[in-house]
Amino acid sequence: MHMLYNSPSFSVVKFDIQVAEPQLGEFLTANPELQLQRGGYEIVDKFSRKEIFIEGALAQQFQDGVEALIEQDPSEEDLDDFIESYASMGHQPVVMH
Template sequence: MHMLYNSSSFVVVQFEVQVDEPRPGELLKANPELQLHRGGFEIVDKFARKEIFIEGALAQQFQDGVEALIEQDPSEEDLDDFIEHYARMGHQPVVMH
């Protein structure tokens, strides 16, 4: 778990999950891109008090968009606007235990 972003509006945390590799086989040795890689991003909207966990293709799209935005030296407002598009999909309420 790695906190990537924390503003007055949003928190973005990256999760990288280690997946035990299946028994080595010729197919996996020849094609390492077929091995399992898990992880994703948790986005918390502080004002709406909702969160979403994105993974797979959506997480890759999010990461690519953030990297492209970072190259433009964005303001906090620019980053919040970008993150808001993903945060709107969040329906899970944030609950304190």
């Protein structure tokens, strides 16, 4: 678990889940981009007190978008606007234990 971003509006945490390497068949060995990856991003909207966990293709899309945005030297507002587009999908309330 790695805290990637924390602003007054949002926090983004990356989760990398370690899995045992399966014995790869010839097809997956020749096409490593098709191998299943584990992990994702938890995005918390601090104002609405909701969160979402994204994984798979959506997590990859999020990562690619952040990397493209970082190349443009964004402001905190630019990053928050981008993150908000994903956070708005969150319906899970944040619950403290």
